[in-house]
Amino acid sequence: MKKNLVVLGAVALSAAAAVPALALENEFHGMYRAYGYVSNAHTGGGTFNLKTDGQDRTNSYMEQRARLQYIAKASDDLKLVTHFELDSLFGGQNGGKYTNTTDSGSLDADGVTLETKNVYLDFNIPSAPVNVKLGVQPYADAYMGTFGNFDGAGAYATGKFGAFTPSVGWFRVNEDKNLAYPIGKLTTDLITADVKFAVNKDVTVGANYIYMGNDGRTGNSTVADAALPNAEKVHTFGLNASAKVGPAALNAFAAYQFGDYKDATNQELSAYAGAVTAKIKAGPGNVNLAALYLSGDDTAPAANHKQEGWQSLASNGTTSYFNAANTWLLIRNGACINTSASIGTNDLTKGGRGLMGFFAGYEGSAGKVFYAANAGYAQTAEERGNEDGAIGTEVNATVGYKLYDNMSASINYAHAFLGKGMNSTTASERIPGGASDAADPYAAFVRIDYAF
Amino acid sequence: MKRILKLMAVAVFLLAPVSSLYAAPLRVRLAEFKVTGAANRDELRGSLQALLASRLEGGELQVVDAGEKADLDVAGTYILFGKVFSLDARVSSSGKVVARAFEQGESADDTIPAMGRLAQKLLQEIGKYAAKGGEASGAAVAVRGVQESKGEVIRPEPAAAKNAEGDIIRAERSVRAEGSGMIGQRLEGDLLGMALIRRIDAEQREIVVADQKEIRLYLQGKELRLLAAEKGFGEDENIIGIDSADLDSDGTAELYVTALRGSELSSRVYLVEKGGLRKIASDLPYYFRAITIKGAERKVLAQQMGRDEDFFGDLYEVAKKGSGFTIVNPVRLPRFANLFNTNIIPAKGGGELFVVLHPDGYLLVYDRKGENLWRGSDKFGGSETYFHREDSQNMRVTGSQYRKRFIEQRLTVTASGEVIVPRNEGSFVMGNSRSFNKSSVYAFAWNGAALEELWHTKVSQNYLADYAYDQESRELILLEVVKKEGLGEKGASAIAVKRVE
Incomplete structure (x- = not known):
């Protein structure tokens, strides 16, 4: 009898093995991107170093990034989204986040490279047109990234009610682990509320609110986190619109910020920002135009001074973008990977001075060949003391070939003509990030893309 | 003289199977396979049927289409448990089972060789049945092996071997086509x-x-x-x-x-x-x-x-x-x-x-x-x-x-x-x-x-x-x-x- 049971058990196990383990729908996506750079400013380590003319050095290096996304779908209404990233500098690097090991670009490739990008649960509320995302997820602000586009831990709910698409969210982007305080006491949190209304197929308008509460700026924090915002409490209200007008696709936003700047005495905040972009059909391609304004302050932060500089979520610009610029040196490009740096750091606010930029370009294709050429000018919105706010003018060009449906290769060149604020030999005329008699930065690079 | 007689006897023995090639072949009707436990069941039903058909088809057997008259019916099943599979076939004449055979394997890679072995077994069983005089058409069927020249390569059947019933497989029924219907023009x-x-x-x-x-x-x-x-x-x-x-x-x-x-x-x-x-x-x-x-x-x-x-x-x-x-x-x-x-x-x-x-x-x-x-x-x-x-x-x-x-x-x-x-x-x-x-x-x-x-x-x-x-x-x-x-x-x-x- 016992033997029979054993046999039955073995049969049951075999049958179980023959049945699919779980009724999951598996979805995979991914991308691979590699750059080969020759540049006098990019270093491969994420910094942008202006060199004094005559001491100009040429760096040459290759780097790569792969992303793998696995989505486990339990049903049409429930799925787990995971997204990972693997970066490597050819030859390896061991600074920064690779303190205890190298990345996988070094000899024998044994470094620890796998990074978490997203891990979140995505589900629909039964019997309600509401979707919820819970976990580490991507967030894009309604200000074209000038406040913050990031991956963060939080919860985000989006409804769909006819032409209205409202959403609310909460993100905890920093948690101070000082054990002298309860967990959850010294945190940086975001609360967002957004609504979009599709007026018709050609016009969508929206309104957005973001509250950022930064308890880490109360003076009690013992964690020096470069990603912390400068401000303590910031309320940001904005309006945005997207429209198709004749041959042009237009996008615009305007936003106002107020709140408490820092923990010092009576530093209130009052700032604003706006941008407009246009993609206009012309000939075999499109003309791209963009203008950006972030308000600035001509006075450094001080007690009893109302700050008028636009605030980004991360004061060092880690999470700030303006992809419509289509530049590589003035403002980092959205397609950057490890070399994600620009003149005077990625901080679009330029240390509170604000930014004013104008950008224009043309892109098109001919068969499998694609091409683009862009130009842009940027300066600070305000100048402090004797400073000269001119950052510079960039021109860049791309020519690429689509090798396969999902794979392309391109050669690119970007060159910036530095403004006086970046290369003046007089220290008081320079803005942060500038260097005396700095050579104009350039970057020539090849790029390989594969995505699935 | 003795030597001449011996040679004649050997010649008769060697030529005997050849004579069977001129006899009317048995007409065999092959149903789609029943498939259990495998992905792509629909596809496998027809594919396995085609595999077996090409291995049975020859001078002694003629595989006919679903709508045609046949001396024998062959029904096959494919069962997969984990990685182990079993190919089972049943031969019947006028509803009466006259032969059975099976083959098994431990991975999908073994499917085609197993099908070859199964066909060989079936040919032997059908040969025995025909030798007994069976209920078949009376044609003499010689047992033969699967033709070595075919190896594991499944050659597309020539269009001439197919009838013109259309290129549609009805549920639970195989209907062959007149080629793929493709116009041979790039x-x-x-x-x-x-x-x-x-x-x-x-x-x-x-x-x-x-x-x-x-x-x-x-x-x-x-x-x-x-x-x-x-x-x-x-x-x-x-x-x-x-x-x-x-x-x-x-x-x-x-x-x-x-x-x-x-x-x-x-x-x-x-x-x-x-x-x-x-x-x-x-x-x-x-x-x-x-x-x-x-x-x-x-x-x-x-x-x-x-x-x-x-x-x-x-x-x-x-x-x-x-x-x-x-x-x-x-x-x-x-x-x-x-x-x-x-x-x-x-x-x-x-x-x-x-x-x-x-x-x-x-x-x-x-x-x-x-x-x-x-x-x-x-x-x-x-x-x-x-x-x-x-x-x-x-x-x-x-x-x-x-x-x-x-x-x-x-x-x-x-x-x-x-x-x-x-x-x-x-x-x-x-x-x-x-x-x-x-x-x-x-x-x-x-x-x-x-x-x-x-x-x-x-x-x-x-x-x-x-x-x-x-x-x-x-x-x-x-x-x-x-x-x-x-x-x-x-x-x-x-x-x-x-x-x-």
């Missing part, structure tokens, strides 16, 4: 769309095919003759679909070309007249798809593109007024539905239902209120045609300034209410990377509670880009890509015509 390019313009006579029809930049009008008979071509699409313009109808009933068909310029819709309409194409409208902000309602009324449906949504709002009918086009009669679509993955079927007891192809490939049926009535469990559809939308807001996550939006294979509803849906499969299909290399077409009927399969075509070794269904002749006109475009290599396509019996 059409240049990875074509992506086709539309049936009109039927000229029983042998000929006008069809239009398209790739991303070009439309071609062909006269399709036993071969294809190019009548006209339209190449007036710019570098940033891409065609994603073509459809035809005669909305104003003037006897001249219009060709509705869904195209995008950059990321925005810029569709066109042509008149197909005098063996040529004449553009009558351009830069229309609509996606188009033509469907036949209740087998008679041909309508063109349209949907629009939104700023954020790829398919914005309701479905509309297109109305032609002179040379102008407007959209009327909005219809609210159910969940997952858009213009390209939806059709309308008659409901039992009147009314209409939506049949929708889910983004993951499952067939769905909804009522007009949007309530889901049924969901299938097999995957269908699969298309390599897509368009780009600007998506720089998510560039940080996706790595690309644009995102791909694939459009789905067309669903056709016939005059009798059958739902025709293609199925593409491939080894290199993952995420947004799609390269299908096998296809077949299925038909279903709504029984009031579920969609039931009626028939499907044999698997083709090509990606099916698009198809049309000729209601009058009950023929499928399939546009297959026979050679994918590669680095420095042009693609090629072909037309196949299959009759639905």
Whole structure:
């Protein structure tokens, strides 16, 4: 009898093995991107170093990034989204986040490279047109990234009610682990509320609110986190619109910020920002135009001074973008990977001075060949003391070939003509990030893309 | 003398089996395999049947088709437990089992060798049965092994060996075809769309095919003759679909070309007249798809593109007024539905239902209120045609300034209410990377509670880009890509015509 049971058990196990383990729908996506750079400013380590003319050095290096996304779908209404990233500098690097090991670009490739990008649960509320995302997820602000586009831990709910698409969210982007305080006491949190209304197929308008509460700026924090915002409490209200007008696709936003700047005495905040972009059909391609304004302050932060500089979520610009610029040196490009740096750091606010930029370009294709050429000018919105706010003018060009449906290769060149604020030999005329008699930065690079 | 007698005896012994070759062969009818525990059951049923047939076929046995008379019937099953499989076969004559045989293996790699061994066993068993005089035709059958020259290579059966019953496999029934129905003529390019313009006579029809930049009008008979071509699409313009109808009933068909310029819709309409194409409208902000309602009324449906949504709002009918086009009669679509993955079927007891192809490939049926009535469990559809939308807001996550939006294979509803849906499969299909290399077409009927399969075509070794269904002749006109475009290599396509019996 016992033997029979054993046999039955073995049969049951075999049958179980023959049945699919779980009724999951598996979805995979991914991308691979590699750059080969020759540049006098990019270093491969994420910094942008202006060199004094005559001491100009040429760096040459290759780097790569792969992303793998696995989505486990339990049903049409429930799925787990995971997204990972693997970066490597050819030859390896061991600074920064690779303190205890190298990345996988070094000899024998044994470094620890796998990074978490997203891990979140995505589900629909039964019997309600509401979707919820819970976990580490991507967030894009309604200000074209000038406040913050990031991956963060939080919860985000989006409804769909006819032409209205409202959403609310909460993100905890920093948690101070000082054990002298309860967990959850010294945190940086975001609360967002957004609504979009599709007026018709050609016009969508929206309104957005973001509250950022930064308890880490109360003076009690013992964690020096470069990603912390400068401000303590910031309320940001904005309006945005997207429209198709004749041959042009237009996008615009305007936003106002107020709140408490820092923990010092009576530093209130009052700032604003706006941008407009246009993609206009012309000939075999499109003309791209963009203008950006972030308000600035001509006075450094001080007690009893109302700050008028636009605030980004991360004061060092880690999470700030303006992809419509289509530049590589003035403002980092959205397609950057490890070399994600620009003149005077990625901080679009330029240390509170604000930014004013104008950008224009043309892109098109001919068969499998694609091409683009862009130009842009940027300066600070305000100048402090004797400073000269001119950052510079960039021109860049791309020519690429689509090798396969999902794979392309391109050669690119970007060159910036530095403004006086970046290369003046007089220290008081320079803005942060500038260097005396700095050579104009350039970057020539090849790029390989594969995505699935 | 003794030596001569010995030689004669040896010669008679050696020649004896040869004499059997001149005897009438046994006629064997082979049913589709029953498949348990394996994925791709539908495909395996026919494939295993074909494998066994090619190994049994020979001088002593003639494998006949389902509708023909036979001396013996062979039924096979394929059962998979974990990685171990078993092939079992039963031979019967007039309903009486006369022989059985089986073979097993431990991985899919062993399937074809096991099938060879099974065929050999069956031949021996059938030989024994025939030697006993059985109930067969009395023909002498010599036991033979599987021909070594065939090895593990399965050669496509020559067209002459197939009868002309059509290329359709009825559910639980195998019907062989007269070849693949493919017109042996390569059409240049990875074509992506086709539309049936009109039927000229029983042998000929006008069809239009398209790739991303070009439309071609062909006269399709036993071969294809190019009548006209339209190449007036710019570098940033891409065609994603073509459809035809005669909305104003003037006897001249219009060709509705869904195209995008950059990321925005810029569709066109042509008149197909005098063996040529004449553009009558351009830069229309609509996606188009033509469907036949209740087998008679041909309508063109349209949907629009939104700023954020790829398919914005309701479905509309297109109305032609002179040379102008407007959209009327909005219809609210159910969940997952858009213009390209939806059709309308008659409901039992009147009314209409939506049949929708889910983004993951499952067939769905909804009522007009949007309530889901049924969901299938097999995957269908699969298309390599897509368009780009600007998506720089998510560039940080996706790595690309644009995102791909694939459009789905067309669903056709016939005059009798059958739902025709293609199925593409491939080894290199993952995420947004799609390269299908096998296809077949299925038909279903709504029984009031579920969609039931009626028939499907044999698997083709090509990606099916698009198809049309000729209601009058009950023929499928399939546009297959026979050679994918590669680095420095042009693609090629072909037309196949299959009759639905």
